[in-house]
Amino acid sequence: MTIATAATADLDAGLTEQQVIRKIAWRLMPLIIICYFFAFFDRVNISFAKTALQADLGLSNTAYGFGASLFVVGYVLLEVPSNMLLYRFGARRWIARIMISWGLATAAMIFVRSEWQFYALRFVIGAMEAGFAPGILYYLTLWFPKSHRGRMTSVFFLATAFSGIVGAPISGLILNYLNGLHGLAGWQWLFLAGGIPCVALGFVVLLRFDDGIAQAEWLSDDERRLISVQLDRQNSEIGEHSAWRSLLMPGVLLLGFLYFLIQIASYGLNFWAPDLIKAAGGGSAAAIGFLTAVPYICGAICMVIVGRLSDASGERPKFVAGLVLAAAVGFFASGAFDRNVVTLVGALAILGAGVVAAIPTFWTLPPKILTGAGAASGIALINTLGQVGGIVSPIMVGSVKDMTGSTTPALYVIGGLCLLCAVLVLTVLPRDLKAKDLAEPIG
Numbered sequence: 001m002t003i004a005t006a007a008t009a010d011l012d013a014g015l016t017e018q019q020v021i022r023k024i025a026w027r028l029m030p031l032i033i034i035c036y037f038f039a040f041f042d043r044v045n046i047s048f049a050k051t052a053l054q055a056d057l058g059l060s061n062t063a064y065g066f067g068a069s070l071f072v073v074g075y076v077l078l079e080v081p082s083n084m085l086l087y088r089f090g091a092r093r094w095i096a097r098i099m100i101s102w103g104l105a106t107a108a109m110i111f112v113r114s115e116w117q118f119y120a121l122r123f124v125i126g127a128m129e130a131g132f133a134p135g136i137l138y139y140l141t142l143w144f145p146k147s148h149r150g151r152m153t154s155v156f157f158l159a160t161a162f163s164g165i166v167g168a169p170i171s172g173l174i175l176n177y178l179n180g181l182h183g184l185a186g187w188q189w190l191f192l193a194g195g196i197p198c199v200a201l202g203f204v205v206l207l208r209f210d211d212g213i214a215q216a217e218w219l220s221d222d223e224r225r226l227i228s229v230q231l232d233r234q235n236s237e238i239g240e241h242s243a244w245r246s247l248l249m250p251g252v253l254l255l256g257f258l259y260f261l262i263q264i265a266s267y268g269l270n271f272w273a274p275d276l277i278k279a280a281g282g283g284s285a286a287a288i289g290f291l292t293a294v295p296y297i298c299g300a301i302c303m304v305i306v307g308r309l310s311d312a313s314g315e316r317p318k319f320v321a322g323l324v325l326a327a328a329v330g331f332f333a334s335g336a337f338d339r340n341v342v343t344l345v346g347a348l349a350i351l352g353a354g355v356v357a358a359i360p361t362f363w364t365l366p367p368k369i370l371t372g373a374g375a376a377s378g379i380a381l382i383n384t385l386g387q388v389g390g391i392v393s394p395i396m397v398g399s400v401k402d403m404t405g406s407t408t409p410a411l412y413v414i415g416g417l418c419l420l421c422a423v424l425v426l427t428v429l430p431r432d433l434k435a436k437d438l439a440e441p442i443g
Contacts, residue, residue, distance in 0.1 A: 017145075017230070020223045024143050027218060029155050031208055032136055035099060035201050036159035039132055041167045041194045042106055042125070046071075047271050048171040048289070049187035051278075056185065057115055065398025067118045068271055072390035074126030079387065082131025083138065083380030090211040091139045095132065096202045102128035103198025109191035110184065134383040141367050142212045145230040147311060150364050154307030157360035161300030165293045168274070172289020251369050251430050252378045255362075256385030261421035262362060263389030265327050265355045268414045269295060271394050272407060273348055276334065279407075280341040294345050295330075295352020302357040310361055316368075317434055319361045321425040324418050326354030331415030335408040354418075369432050 086094040105125045179186035330351025337343035400410040
């Protein structure tokens with residue numbers, strides 16, 4: 001009899017893993033989605049605020065891209081330290097701290113009056129948010145066995161799609177109808193709408209989250225044991241538990257570079273889609289908001305489908321490569337049809353389906369080689385390296401547009417980087433990362 005079998009022999013015979021996973025998911029995932037929605041809503045806001053910010057502050061496209069990138073600089077510098085502190089102090093308190101501090105910093109954007117204030121506050125917002133996404137990704141590994149992580153990670157990243165589906169139209173409506181209300185510009189209302197709810201959500205996190213299964217009093221002893229056995233078995237098979245050694249693993253550094261390429265594509269969509277649609281004749285701010293939602297709708301649909309398919313097959317790298325290839329097609333088509341709003345939105349739909357769904361599928365890979373403190377720091381490092389793409393992408397696209405008057409050359413470059421990413425995923429991943437993730441029945 002195996003250890004896992006012995007540990008579960010006295011479980012309630014009617015209890016199934018699927019029942020417990022469903023219970024955990026309904027407890028955690030709705031709040032996680034709402035929190036990440038507001039994290040990503042800030043990316044949507046800054047793209048919609050672009051034109052008004054440039055007019056009020058006198059910003060060039062390059063200056064706007066630089067300011068947008070400073071958010072990522074602050075995020076990158078504090079990413080790994082933040083996740084290591086999360087591991088030390090517990091996810092509940094640390095995630096709550098992140099939500100409250102970045103909410104206050106985002107709301108403070110209403111006080112920006114100069115280019116340098118814009119730069120400084122964007123840096124602070126990134127620093128305050130640092131560690132949130134990798135912290136949640138690490139948190140999911142404490143609750144969900146690997147055969148469920150594709151779906152749970154996809155559910156988590158649905159928030160990015162919702163921020164485009166819901167957030168983009170809301171942003172457009174705020175700019176249209178709240179501009180000048182109580183003496184505030186429309187872009188100032190955007191940042192208030194993104195910041196204040198985060199503060200409230202931080203206190204909800206304190207009340208709703210637990211640091212792990214052992215602290216979850218809302219699960220029965222049998223329910224806790226059933227999932228713990230699965231997680232303990234899987235973690236025992238993973239080689240790297242050390243926080244510091246994980247930072248130097250070749251597999252971690254390779255994943256960081258792949259995520260860097262994916263994030264260049266993601267930020268290309270997030271920061272510039274409204275601008276592309278406007279240049280193609282998308283109409284009013286409200287109309288542009290609704291059209292910007294299209295690629296995120298396609299991404300949400302693709303994300304759910306791929307999450308289920310990748311869990312069923314366990315072939316994570318092949319799905320990542322296929323999705324990044326779709327994103328490449330979308331970028332090339334966006335550059336080729338950037339003057340016709342109908343064909344442009346169609347190209348952005350393909351782009352969104354690829355890049356939005358590629359991100360959660362990618363994040364099923366790191367837990368295959370990392371666990372414990374190694375997972376907390378390793379996932380943070382991968383995200384940190386990836387977020388450098390968020391520095392490169394806005395500056396590159398903004399500079400190209402200032403020099404040439406068109407974003408098309410930059411779109412072609414990003415499409416080429418997507419092709420490179422797909423080739424690397426299929427050819428250079430080590431064996432542990434290529435291994436299938438299949439369900440392991442207990443008993």
